[in-house]
Amino acid sequence: xxxxxxxxxxxxxxxxxxxxxxxxxxxxxxxxxxxxxxxxxxxxxxxxxxxxxxxxxxxxxxxxxxxxxxxxxxxxxxxxxxxxxxxxxxxxxxxxxxxxxxxxxxxxxxxxxxxxxxxxxxxxxxxxxxxxxxxxxxxxx
Amino acid sequence: xxxxxxxxxxxxxxxxxxxxxxxxxxxxxxxxxxxxxxxxxxxxxxxxxxxxxxxxxxxxxxxxxxxxxxxxxxxxxxxxxxxxxxxxxxxxxxxxxxxxxxxxxxxxxxxxxxxxxxxxxxxxxxxxxxxxxxxxxxxxxxxxxxxxxxxxxxxxxxxxxxxxxxxxxxxxxxxxxxxxxxxxxxxxxxxxxxxxxxxxxxxxxxx
Numbered sequence: 362x363x364x365x366x367x368x369x370x371x372x373x374x375x376x377x378x379x380x381x382x383x384x385x386x387x388x389x390x391x392x393x394x395x396x397x398x399x400x401x402x403x404x405x406x407x408x409x410x411x412x413x414x415x416x417x418x419x420x421x422x423x424x425x426x427x428x429x430x431x432x433x434x435x436x437x438x439x440x441x442x443x444x445x446x447x448x449x450x451x452x453x454x455x456x457x458x459x460x461x462x463x464x465x466x467x468x469x470x471x472x473x474x475x476x477x478x479x480x481x482x483x484x485x486x487x488x489x490x491x492x493x494x495x496x497x498x499x500x501x502x
Numbered sequence: 503x504x505x506x507x508x509x510x511x512x513x514x515x516x517x518x519x520x521x522x523x524x525x526x527x528x529x530x531x532x533x534x535x536x537x538x539x540x541x542x543x544x545x546x547x548x549x550x551x552x553x554x555x556x557x558x559x560x561x562x563x564x565x566x567x568x569x570x571x572x573x574x575x576x577x578x579x580x581x582x583x584x585x586x587x588x589x590x591x592x593x594x595x596x597x598x599x600x601x602x603x604x605x606x607x608x609x610x611x612x613x614x615x616x617x618x619x620x621x622x623x624x625x626x627x628x629x630x631x632x633x634x635x636x637x638x639x640x641x642x643x644x645x646x647x648x649x650x651x652x653x654x655x656x657x658x659x660x661x662x663x664x665x666x667x668x669x670x671x672x673x674x675x676x677x678x679x680x681x682x683x684x685x686x687x688x689x690x691x692x693x694x695x696x697x698x699x700x701x702x703x704x705x706x707x708x709x
Binding site: 420421423425441443458459460461462463475476477479480481493494 | 543557567576611612613
């Protein structure tokens, strides 16, 4: 009898805890020292992947960028990434949010994530990387 | 007396059990409406989805905008393009016009291209006929026939898929190819392809 309540409680918790962890790690290129710009919201994810390099150049008057992701984990990781672009005043370019794109990072491997500015006004960017959730996502404040 | 206590205990246990069952059932059936992120990776099923559409459009636009062809073609001019269509060669129903709409929107936003819309030719003709032939319109303000520009390039492509499945696993592979053809010379000036693989496996655990 006295074990009934904890068991029911555990069942309730497991039934309802379907909210995925959508926190990320991200980087911006406003400074050449990208490590200073690195923002880690998800320490668990940061243990498994590291951003090792950020390169930018101009291609056809557009800012072209590659960010190198390095896996620190033996298994494959299913990740998604998104670039956001900003003009020289730091305003986000509306409607130009690139989609979250899925990427598989194999164990202990490196991969380069390419991004291209949507127009010549876009000069700086931010990249976010997070795990792919296979569960439906809800967003709360 | 013992019998009464026993009865009361079993009654409490029964009511607790039924109560928790009701709570569980309520939790499972609760309908929640919420706004999601339209750009998020969507893994509802294995069919062609919003993530595939956005990935294809974004990668193809990036590839065209960073190509060597753009460097020469956009000097002092913005090439005029018409979108033919993306042939859907998959076994699914896919609105390929939606893909070309996304690509042409992103190319227009880049400021490097101009487009002619072949899907609205009849509506334009109707309007010009009205302006030029209807006595209601001041002839001085009517847009004249024969002033439109001809497209220099044609954008077209193919979307094909290979689907395989067995009892435990389904696998789908999409290949999207898109080309830009110079209408004057008939040469393909740019072409690129992107590939998407999706797999669905039966989960060992979970409910």
